[in-house]
Amino acid sequence: MTRTTAVLIALFAMIAAACVAFGAYFAYATLLNANRAAVEARFAITAQRIGATAELASGLGIALPAQQTLPDLLRREARIDTAIRAIDVADERGHVLFSSDPDRAGRDEPAHPADSVSRVMENDLEARIGRVIVHYDPVILAAGAEALAADLRFIAIPTLAAAALATIAVGLLLAASLRRSLRRAADPGSWPEPARAALASVDAAHAAVLKRDASPAGGRP
Amino acid sequence: MRRPMLDRRSLLSLGVGAGASLALPRGLSADTGKTYKILMLTFRGETDVERGFRDLLDTAGLKTEIISRDARRDIANLPSMIADLATLKPDLIYTWGTPLTLGVAGPFDSTDPKFIRDIPVVFALVAAPVQARIAPSFAAPGRNVTGAVHVVPTDVQMKAMQSFMDFSTVGILYSTSEQNSDVIVREVKAFCDGMGAKVLARPFKNDASGRPTAEGVEDMVAQLRADKADWLYLLPDTFLGTIYDRVTPAALAAGLPTFGAAELAIREGGALVGLVSRYYSVGQLAGTKAVEILARGTPASKIPIETLKRFSLIINMRIAKSLGIYPPIAMLNYAELVTG
Amino acid sequence: MIGIGLRGGISAAIIVILCAALGMIAWGAQRAAVRTIVPTIVAKAESVGRSAAALVETAVEAGIPMEKLAGVPAYFEDLRSQNSELSEIRLTQGGTVLFQSGEREQPDWPQVRVPVAVEDGPSLGDIVIFIDPSIISEQVAAVLVDVAFIGVVALLIALELVALVVGARGVSVLAGVEARVRDLARGRLVRHEGADGDRLIAPIDRQLNALASRHAFARDEAERRGDARALATLDAVAAKTGLGSVHSVGNQAAAVVRPALFLFMLAEELTRPFLPRYVQSIAPASLPISPDVAISLPIVAFMAAVALCQLPFAALSERIGRRGGFMLGAGLAACGYVLSGLTGSYFVFLGARVLSAVGYALVFVSAQGHVVDRSAPSERAEGLAVFVRAIMVAALCGPPIGGVIGDRLGGNIAFLFSGGLAALALVLAGLSLPASQRRGGAHGLGLTDLKAAIQAPRLAALLFGCAFPAKFILAALCFYLIPVELQREGFSSAAVGRLQMIYPVIMVLGVPLFAALADRWSARAGFVAAGGTLAGAGALLVAFGTSPVILALVLALLGIGQAMSIAPQSALVADSARHVPGGHSAGVLGLFRLVERSGNAVGPAAAGFLLGSVGFVTSMMTVGGLVVFGAAAFILSGRVPARRDRGSPAAPEEASVP
CATH class of the missing domain: 3.40.50.2300 (Response regulator)
Known part of the structure; x- marks a missing residue:
């Protein structure tokens, strides 16, 4: 039983620790998402501004590839915010038509490039004509992630240890109490009150039957 | 009182009847190999409308041969413009404005044989096709005519x-x-x-x-x-x-x-x-109708007449x-x- | 302390400890959010300021004098309504304020200043924005609600793990010890089996065994003498103290299967939040079906396969044994998940999902069969309640975890994760479930069974008016329409997962409550009809908008409606079953399952079709309307009032699993 108890307490301590670790990690993931959303909201405003301009021009009959004023606009917008790496305008197939970074023009962008915010542009027929993609510097996300991780680690590791230790402590206390009760249970004289009462009633009943018979058998085992 | 603030999208999509999606159907840009003959009838020369129409056909990847004829602002020139239809055999006729459209296709309930009923007609820049009796309704033209309306509701x-x-x-x-x-x-x-x-x-x-x-x-x-x-x-x-x-x-x-x-x-x-409505966009809208008829084989009678979704x-x-x-x-x- | 025992005590302690620990984590999360996210929100205000400045510059370049600008306060107000943390925006020129919207309450609130200047020209003025720190705190608090949700999930999982450990065979010695101590503390002198020879237990067992033999001897004596009064006294004392009897271990069938079932169900639930987006990413553009149908097809195929397998697998799992059935099913499903995660082909993915569905159906049928086989009728409801609980907790924990895994590591990794969980469930089932007993005589349902079943009183109305629509709306809304719509609105998988949790939370809380009420008031039919109406009417709420709050309300009403109707529904079916002549009651239950699960399968298909053709709001209204209509049809069919007999309690027997 001692071994079983030890294993049990260890398992429970592990569950407590794992559960705290799980909670901390998922809290981290949640905060990370919130941080990303807040960061991206900022770049979405830029994407919106550029997209509206390009849609206006396309309504005037200037097809997206022919909007030669866009590169200037993209460069200007990209310069304003140092966290922006590049702003692309891609056609509906993801082919980059213009970019604040001249090297990027002519590339093909995936549907959901990492570390970017997109806004779809439509023409007056509400058909997609392309996307504005604001690529931001992942460093600002990474810096946020690092700060969040550090802050959470600072709390989580001591908490995790404390939870495990507290579980072990409670387990040991309970085990000691169980052991004590067991030891007492070995001797009917130290049984808990209800058990002693039951035993007394049984003894009385047995005594009544066996005494009448005056048989030598019986008595207390 | 606060003045209602409307952004472009909500402002421009107000009150516009819901129509089929105008995005180009997928797989349409595939090169079908066939060259379609389109007779383009204009009233005062080619405008932004025709530019939008042509651009859309190009974007859709359709090979077309467009024969453009102009009425020089006089509807009396129409008969001579379509005199050789039998030999020209266009796959589709494009018309600009109400007089030309009505002149080519006639009222929907007319039985006059001079009106064309066997070649699909796609119009642009007709303000009120139902009042003009070009079609009985926007949703279902029910005849060989469909197109793009330019008036803003x-x-x-x-x-x-x-x-x-x-x-x-x-x-x-x-x-x-x-x-x-x-x-x-x-x-x-x-x-x-x-x-x-x-x-x-x-x-x-x-x-x-x-x-x-x-x-x-x-x-x-x-x-x-x-x-x-x-x-x-x-x-x-x-x-x-x-x-x-x-x-x-x-x-x-x-x-x-x-x-x-x-x-x-x-x-x-x-x-x-x-x-x-931007003329260029109206032309594009007419273009989508032409693509649907030519490349997808949808009869014009089943393609709704539409206005743009957004205006300028x-x-x-x-x-x-x-x-x-x-x-x-x-x-x-x-x-x-x-x-x- | 003794009353609870070591296992119970430590279980209770771990809850308290974890609540405190998770509270600490939440506090840490709050601190971290304030330090990191708050500056990010402030940076956004700068971006808004630049946008406003750019617009003013456009106006000035167009020839509008600064002081004559029109609609500036309205424009600022609009910006403020879109970014609630902005308390005041003003356009200043020199020292004067030209236009202003809102008013800050404290002069020292953080501010952002963006100059207005036409290209290469002098500064014309400034856009000044003041930020309300209390709103930022609110935004942080919203994030912390998410963190708290995660805490609840962590706690639930810990409880499942605790249950797993406590139920494990390895700690049965401890269970014996605790049982002995507990019995003594209650004054029960019963004998216990097992744990022979343990150093600590042996003395107790010796005492009790000796007492028992002495009792037997005394009884023999009394009997020999024909002393009826002494016999009666002895028996009375024995009855009071439990002397002579052997401690019986309660029904463990459900407890034994629970951990493995929980892990297995968790595997499937993980996939919910990211599945639509994942399918979208692998669906090729050249499919001859609309993108909406392409997304819903794997979900439909899964549900359909589960539905179709219900009847044949009932017999199959009996033939190969419950343990074997569970393990085979878990293995198949694991293969399906792994394949789903590895393949890039849409059609292979579709096949993999069907494979998982077949495994899912087999596991479900086997686990349920195990509980039913190994419990007396009186214990069955309770056993099935444990079974339902495992599934519901999985439904609760799976989506948020799956959402985070999907967001952080990608859908394919999340599928591999599911595969791992299913494999773990397989191993656990192999270790914990008792060896299979094969049965020869098991046979599937015949057509006659079904024919008899459909003629049972009022059953058709119940099946097609309530059972089918209930699963139909659940699958259509909760698993398809709402996740797809939320993703379209730009919410992350994790957020979608948390919203999807509303339904199982309400179910876990509501099912026992409504089951008890329906029984007490003898109003099962009423609860079924009211539940259906409520669930359907909830979907109509989208007429007022599609904000997450309204969608949450829709899910909440769906949950309440389903919680009201699900248990009374199965009780009514059981009632009907008893009225079927010729012992075809199995047919009724089988038919119920089949119809119910067809609803699961048809739901997403119909939803996908509707979404593609009429849009989100109309789809929701249509589905909701159909369900209300079904409930109405059921009410109208009830010219015969609901039976007042209480033959089968409305216990949550019918697991609400897709």
């Missing part, structure tokens, strides 16, 4: 006007002889009733032969202003279109802002602001400055500013 125009500057009275000048104007006046009244505004609709004077004349329009405009009109709405009235040069200067002199229903009213006619706001800054009435700043996000 009246209530959408009224909302744009309201967004620019709220009003309690709107003035209108119209010709009693034009059935279309009559309908629009009623639509304006219905909208204004809904928002508790007043409509001052004044007909032009008619001459002896019953035709409208420009006589005394300056006084009429001044009187509208005296009667506390906040806006003068320049509806798409054919006669009104010919006398912008007399109406808008009078409005400017009276300090009355003008809202034009036709693009020309703002660009050249001296109106302050207007909500219009044009503001004449020269007029704005003269009037001292400037657009709300948010409108600058989506308006085109002209200085004509």
